[in-house]
Amino acid sequence: MKHILLACSSGMSTSLLVSKMEEAASAKGLDVKIWAVAQDKAFTELGKANVLLIGPQMRFLKKKFEKAAAEEGIPVDVIDPVAYGRVDGEAVLDKALSLLS
């Protein structure tokens, strides 16, 4: 099972995305766990994740997250702003999966 962690300022807007990504995953018959947290909690949650995606509005934190994620050996990326605005669960899920493969 793949664990996908999303982080934004308070975990609110990314949690919108979580339900859309879950829908997309179950449509594809994938077994994934997806959850969203506030950015300050992301460091402690990092250990449970296989991949971390951060909201585009928090992209100034990317470097900080990359450092922490490198220690865990986890890939990190910023969610595409267009997909974020459309709450496009499928596109973001695909991105997470491509980072994992």
Place this chain on the structure above:
Amino acid sequence: MENSKFMQLLENILLPIADKLNNNRYLSALRDGFMVALPLIIFGSIFVVIANFPFLDSVMSENAFARYQEALGPASASTLSIMGLFVIIGIGYKLIEHYKGEAIYGGVVAVAAFIILTPQVLEGVAGVIPASALGAQGMFLGIFTAFISAELYRFFVQKNWMIKMPAGVPGAVSKSFSALLPIAFTLSVFLLVRILMSFTPFETVQNFIYTVVQEPLTQLGSGLPATIIAVLLIQVFWFFGLHGQIIVNSVFDPIWYSLNEQNLSAFQAGAELPNIITKQFIDSFLVGMGGSGMTLAVIILIILIGRSRQLKEMGKLGGPPGVFNVNEPIIFGLPIIMNPLVLIPWLIAPVVVTVITYVSMSTGLVPKPAGIIVPWTTPPLLSGFLATGNAWQGAVLQAFNLFVVMIIWWPFLKILDKNYYETEKSGEETKAS
């Protein structure tokens, strides 16, 4: 082309600023420190709201109402009114956690250092710590103390000064002293500072920081010009898709919370409220209107006049989270980011709303924020009502402001809608032919 080059240039300036502000260990610890205090602050706020429900004073006898308020008083007195204490624990803890030390010591050392610097006499009675010193009044002192005590503690831990035990003493015994020395050295420094300060005209460090730093800064922050600059900064950051609120908060929160506390004490004492600009002015009357930039007004406007599929879709997607002031879908989806067409209303509307709100409160048309912390996810109208200490005028002001934002946005949204509509139509025609 020129346009996008200019955008790229601005982005290259803004991104490092946001990066610096948020990755600065002190500002992160400060922000996280407030996060630690937040649940307690909200607990206290709920009871201030309950204690001041409208009409209660007219249905209850004066005596019963006083006893009712007195019974609920400790809820806010133990949380909201001494929030400085929790912020200090949070900062000390988070800083030492950042240094990968034993975080809990960072928290307790910060509190002890802060209390050392706090006057322990009230009106001639010794052994008393004024509760006000643990709230707004001590906020800045507390923040500095937490930073400095955590740094000193870390310094002394790194020096690794240990008490040398004779051979044969179990290792666990000497280890038990490992926290003792750094704490003892750190607190001694603060004691020395307290003693030295008592020889100056300021008498206490609390007084010194309050007069020299806190008072001038909060004075500045309580004014309209500083607030408009903060609001514009938030909007500009967001325009580049960066979370402006969180970036600006990390600098302004100590000021906004201190101003908030002053209003709360006045509100509870039944005195006149000193400040208009407070944490709640920002959170309820600016952010609390659908998110930064008052985007709930934009969503309502889309529902009213939107013809293009793209905007209609945006209204459906952005509406439900927008009611709770989460507006990332609309910011990234409309899109607002990097969209020159909406830059003007995006910058102007919040400034106009800030001025309207400020003026309506300074003229007494609407009560000033009562110092109650209303969570920023509270829907508009309700948040305005609660923030002004259960005053209906607060809700009416929010409704009026939403209307003003809609008028400012109307011509620009109309053009955007027309553009989208025509693109969609021409797209369908090419498909059909």
